[in-house]
Amino acid sequence: MTIQRQIAFWILALVVLGLMLFTLRTILLPFVAGFALAYLLDPLADRMQRIGIGRLGASLVILVLFVLIFIITLVILVPLGAQQVTAFVEKLPSYVTRLQQLAAEQGGPLLERLGGSKALQEMQTSVGNLISQGIAWFGSFLQSLWSGGQALLGIFSLLVVTPVVAFYMLVDWDRMVSTIDSWMPVKQRDTVRSIARDIDRAIAGFVRGQxxxxxxxxxxxxxxxxxxxxxxxxxxxxxxxxxxxxxxxxxxxxxxxxxxxxxxxxxxxxxxxxxxxxxxxxxxxxxxxxxxPKLVGESVGLHPVWLMFALLAFGALFGFVGLILAVPLAAALGVIARFALKQYLASPLYRGGDAAGLKHQVDADA
Missing domain, CATH: 1.20.1440 (de novo design (two linked rop proteins))
Structure with a gap:
């Protein structure tokens, strides 16, 4: 199989995967959340295995403790947070009005000297419109995420199905990784493993550290x-x-x-x-x-602007599922893009006929 056919195959596979995710987005939340939970807790299960606890027992203990902590946190913090958010939203218009008054009182004389009372009125109107539009946009974005979450299976499915999925994924995690590794093309297996390690390092380093x-x-x-x-x-x-x-x-x-x-x-x-x-x-x-520097490190490679774009884009497309998928997909795409750029800079397409030896060296390093 030529390199062009391999590239076409993987691009087609990614397109099919994206279409499947978009089509099934209404039922994916508990499964994606369970997968993410298993991924985050797998290192803890590995440590428990090393001290003599079986994989099944370690997975069961970890999931039970996690669910108990989650429920306690939910019962204690959610009511308090909801009360404060509700009160803040109710008082927000009065805060905005008062800030406009203070701005007019303190900056009014200067603006009147520069542009008269008309400039002051325009400033107040512009600030008010800007704040109103920002609040409306943020509210509509949250509403789209919430409606997307409701369109999935609801909070009940998230609380019931997610721990079950996470438990089975955590028990079979090493076996699944080994099986998927065996499916990789033999000639490119070392390269794929290197990319996969970089992706895992980026996701784990950022998610757990951040x-x-x-x-x-x-x-x-x-x-x-x-x-x-x-x-x-x-x-x-x-x-x-x-x-x-x-x-x-x-x-x-x-x-x-x-x-x-x-x-x-x-x-x-x-x-x-x-x-x-x-x-x-x-x-x-x-x-x-x-x-x-201590918890996240410098090797993650997730630029804040790229991360912000990924969260907004995937959140708008897939709701809560998109927010869960945004960081790992952004990290994976970043690693793949850096690898592709490295290959391009060592290819004849960039350097002409003198790049064969350098490309061979890049392949060996990868």
Missing amino acids: AMVCVILGTFYAVGLSIIGLNFGAMIGMTAGILSFIPYVGSLTGLILSMGVAIVQFWPDWTMILATLGVFVFGQFVEGNILS
Whole structure:
């Protein structure tokens, strides 16, 4: 089989896989969530095996503990979070109005000198329209995700089917990996294994590492803002921590929300406003210099813009399933794209006839 036919075959396979996922997106959520859960917990099962616990027993213990922790967290945190979110949404219009008033009071004289009262009115109208459009877009995006989640099998299927799927996947994980490995083309098996290891390293390094970063930052922001006495501090802090899964997005979102609330709540006390700012500055410093280098590392290769695009694109196409698939698919595509670029730079297409030896070396390294 020529290289052109192999490329055509794999492109066709990817297209068929994409069409299958899109067609079956209404029933995929519990299965994709179970697969993701098994993938994340597989290293723990391997460690338990090494200390003498059988694979079946290790999988059962891990899943039972995970489900118990998940249920306890759901019972305790979800009601509290729902109350805070509801109260924040109710007060959001008044916060926006107050911020506009403060902007008009503090910046009004300068704007009147520059452009008169008309410029001030235009500024207020533009800010109000921008905020309204942003809230409407975010609400419609959340509604599309929620409707997509409802169109699947619902919360009941997620809570019941996902642990069962995760259990069976976790028990048979090593066997499945070995079987899939045996299906790889013999001549390209070493290359495929190398790419698969890079993809696994990227996914595992980012998901597990960034999840720890999110937990630590969310806890720090929530505690810090609550100590300051900021209204909705715990909700804003946890939201910033969750959104920190996309580097810089969580801190920036939390900073904007907390500073807006702080200005309305504490004005004209600049000490408390600066204290709110200090929480996020310190958190960003710790994330950039300690947490991300230690927990995530530099070899992941997931650019924040690419990750943001993947989350929005797959979320819009597949709902909650898309959000689960976005990170592994983005990591896999990134690894494959880097490999393809490496092959191209060593090919005659890029260097002409002098590239044969270099391409052979690249193949050997891969």
